Amino acid sequence: MSEQGHHAAEASPVEQRVAALEALLTERGLVPDGFIEEVTRRYESQVGPMNGAKVVARAWVDPAYRQRLLADGTTAIAELGFGGP
């Protein structure tokens, strides 16, 4: 996407629009270096439905964990390394 000169002919209209917005925001100094890669990694590996699935699966096989989860969900998910606002 950053090499639009090489691939412009193959880019779909939506890709061209994303590239346009990215270029304009970058020129205005609003996109920190590495930010897009950081956001991509965050959503691909740290957040998402699989976190909740792990919590539920643990509760299925561990009745004591299930009780702790029902009593105080925030504390119980912290046991598995998850948190929230």
Add this chain to the structure above:
Amino acid sequence: MDGIHDLGGMQGFGPVGHSPAEPVFRRRWQAVARALMEVVAGAVNASGGEFRHSIERMEPGHYLTSDYYEHWLTAAATLTVEHGLVTRADLESRAGGPFPLSGPVLAPPVLDAGPGLDEPRFGVGDRVRVREWHPAGHTRCPGYVRGKAGTVARVDGTHSLPDVEAHGTARRYEPTYSVRFGADELWRDGQRGVSVHVDLWDSYLEPL
């Protein structure tokens, strides 16, 4: 506003395509659009309400026929234009073609949201009815519960009312509730014994 974004309780659009192993981003442009929305929301200090409303204002045909992340792209671009960071001409010139944006805000700005509400008006077990109204601006009250009666199942914390925060810098904080509706109350052929819980702000409700 009543719009195509509010699809709750509507059927007839066919099955939802889903694959258990679907990737977070199928294409790189989707990840870039996701990240750019974060850039724009920070740059223009957009609230959650303002962000959601910028998607709701998409042209209905475009909304229904575009990818989830194209909604984010359109919203991000719309907010950058509305807040004066770029012009539509800049966007279209760089994109080398049309750059569809969301339509205008139809509701007046909220200049004074009045005092907030600290104490819940309703308690667990109270019967309530959702107000029947059709606001010109943003709301997080889904259309399919408006005018319907339900029961307060849980009293939750006090949160900023999206209907206010989408339309300016004013904020109004209110208690929120999890309200339980019988499926047979919501839909004529709804199954008895099945219920739907919807999180609703205090001002969406009236006593029953």
